[in-house]
């Protein structure tokens with residue numbers, strides 16, 4: 001994917017991966033451009049289990065970033081803490097230089113979030129939900145109307161805009177959730193499994209909207225299990241396993257010599273063995 005500097009708008013102007021490499025305490029004077037997301041020592045314990053076990057991560061601005069990992073790796077817990085929805089046991093997070101916990105208003109005005117298990121105001125229509133979200137964000141009514149109409153149109157929801165959200169399908173819920181997350185034109189958009197339950201046509205529509213967003217200098221951070229999708233959409237990836245980041249960087253760098261991101265991923269998370277050896281009773285003559 002082409003690289004474009006947020007500041008200059010010039011393609012090719014982004015610094016290389018080396019300039020973003022993690023390092024230094026969060027309060028240390030940053031070298032080079034401020035990352036869109038800077039995470040240091042992030043930790044979350046549930047009982048005996050460390051769901052997130054000391055994550056350090058810098059996510060470069062203006063990129064389409066995939067956060068991937070097997071089930072239970074800690075992706076949702078990490079995204080919840082990064083977006084201020086879950087308080088970490090330890091560690092710090094900054095969004096474009098603003099501390100998520102010390103400066104929540106500055107952070108929340110700069111981010112859009114489509115969380116897992118999206119909870120929406122079910123008894124509002126899609127249109128009302130956007131109007132409400134826009135006013136909560138402090139946007140003028142006329143601007144909310146304009147943006148809502150455009151988003152509903154692009155996301156193919158105009159015909160369903162007066163339907164109650166409770167009657168929306170899974171894919172329609174994702175799309176109205178995305179519209180609500182985009183309405184205030186955030187700098188960084190966090191999406192937890194945005195394509196889950198979304199048909200190929202709607203997925204293509206969502207994809208177009210996200211590409212438009214990054215082309216305008218926005219940063220997208222999304223989690224997914226679908227490697228083909230991550231490979232085709234993202235130019236930067238972070239791989240999580242057992243609460244830790246096991247690889248990060250531009251897609252080609254993380255893929256390395258593997259032929260696909262899927263192969264690289266399986267090898268990175270130690271899942272490249274053929275499973276099922278112990279299920280010799282399954283199928284065959286043992287019925």
Ligand SMILES: Nc1ncnc2c1ncn2[C@@H]1O[C@H](COP(=O)(O)OP(=O)(O)OP(=O)(O)O)[C@@H](O)[C@H]1O
Pocket residue numbers: 046049051069070071072073074075076077078
């Ligand atoms: N509220 C909670 N209470 C107890 N354990 C939790 C809680 N939330 C998450 N966990 C545990 O933390 C670990 C990480 O969960 P998380 O949902 O962050 O993983 P994930 O990478 O998003 O997984 P998936 O891909 O399956 O959605 C899991 O073992 C999960 O059981």
